[in-house]
Amino acid sequence: MFRHGDTIAAPATAPGGALALIRISGPDALELCDRCFTSPSGKLLRHQRGGTVHYGNLADNEGNFIDEVLVTVFRAPASYTGENMAEISCHGSRWIIAEILRTLNRYGARTAEAGEFTVRAFLAGKLDLAQAEAVADMIAAGNRASHALASTQLRGHYSAALSALRGELLQLASLLELELDFSEEDVTFADRTALRELLDRATNDITELADSFLLGNAIREGIPVAITGSPNVGKSTLLNRLLGEERALVSDIAGTTRDIITENISLDGIGFRFIDTAGIRESNDVLERMGIERTYKVLSEARIILYITEPKEFGSTSMRAAIDAIGLHDGQRLAIVVNKCDSEKPSAFADPQIQSLYPWPVFGISAKYGYHIDTVKRFLTGCIDTEGLYNGASIVSNTRHYEALRTAAEALDDTRRGLDSDLPTDLIAADLRRSLDALGTITGEITTSDLLGEIFSKFCVGK
Ligand SMILES: Nc1nc2c(ncn2[C@@H]2O[C@H](COP(=O)(O)OP(=O)(O)OP(=O)(O)O)[C@@H](O)[C@H]2O)c(=O)[nH]1
Ligand SMILES: [Mg+2]
Secondary structure, three states: OOOOOOOEEEEOOOOOOOEEEEEEEOOOHHHHHHOOEEOOOOOOHHHOOOOEEEEEEEEOOOOOEEEEEEEEEEOOOOOOOOOOEEEEEEEOOHHHHHHHHHHHHHOOOEEOOOOHHHHHHHHOOOOOHHHHHHHHHHHHOOOHHHHHHHHHHHOOHHHHHHHHHHHHHHHHHHHHHHHHHOHHHOOOOOOHHHHHHHHHHHHHHHHHHHHOHHHHHHHHHOEEEEEEEOOOOOHHHHHHHHHOOOOOOOOOOOOOOOOOEEEEEEEOOEEEEEEEOOOOOOOOOHHHHHHHHHHHHHHHHOOEEEEEEOOOOOOOHHHHHHHHHHOOOOOOEEEEEEOOOOOOOOOHHHOHHHHOOOOOOEEEOEOOOOEOHHHHHHHHHHOOOHHHHHOOOOOOOOHHHHHHHHHHHHHHHHHHHHHHOOOOHHHHHHHHHHHHHHHHHHHOOOOOHHHHHHHHOOOOOOO
């Protein structure tokens, strides 16, 4: 789907700003710019060194002035794409951008497709596939945590860990395959004990990486936090308080919220996705029952659950039954938030005796008046282990990588089972290959043009 070898151009900035940047990459990038760019000293861009910036006027193909610009020159291979490149900084008017692009097109530049600059960077070996994908994540990162995830991946830590692992497995695969070449002679090149050890270690590492996806994906999309509880306890009021705006409808009518309301909020650099749900109770109202059904679905997918209650309900058997009915699964965190404690004084619910009644923390707050909301925020940020995240730990945040890791782990399991039951070497080697192939798709040692198309179509134009 991507053509190579020609010269491409596209704006790299979103419309609406004071300035805009237009990128040109390809063998004719500088010659092409020279046709519409005039420097006061008459110098030509194609004679300039890489990493230099030049002031001048841009004119269209009929010589009509378009804009005063700065052009940055990059020379192959020291550029983002590995090709000759120019970046034109012009004024951000839509008309100016369109005119410059039209002129560049006239002179032979093709309009770049989404992600095409990064595809070229990948094909030139400037980035591996996981790093290229991190570029898109970097652009989308809206908070410190998702930025940390993307930058670790972009700087190649994750790719390096994977390549080391793949390298070791590759060596063993070659030894096994060598045995196949000598199958008549009944020799073993691959030491079976070492093979087992390596398989165990690789399976561990890969599973650990795959397991980190739950956190990685949550950080990327926003950690899902479900706000649940009986009707009328103030769930929507709490959402509004956290957001700082009147987003959800609040009323003293029980059963106000029916549809699920989702809002993203950044706390301490971590993105949370708050989901306000319909209060849970027995109901004959069809609409309300549908809302409650959805609530249970949200609860099963949440990473953190805030069970909201009020002083008169707190400690009741119905509260306990409602929490039990949620059926917390592994890795889910829950806190009981007693709302409507309308006092600035430390809440009575902070008492250690009350805390010891439940395996979950208990907070007393007033959503309406804004008291002790910080205790809830601290609980939320404390649920996320940011230690590894900010120290460059490899955390998987990309669904494609996660699936490849799962496939690799399964294939390694099969390899291990094959060894244990003395299967013929060719079958063992085939399983090992399957695992290697899956790992290879992550960093792009193994790619198809479909895969590249799929990945880069999600990029913005100009990147
Ligand atoms: N006194 C007091 N009232 C509150 C507080 N928080 C919410 N309320 C009131 O409680 C009532 C219900 O609030 P909502 O936020 O709509 O409650 P909800 O849990 O979303 O209710 P449903 O959507 O019906 O399940 C409203 O009248 C709020 O003003 C609080 O901290 N103190
Ligand atoms: Mg509500």
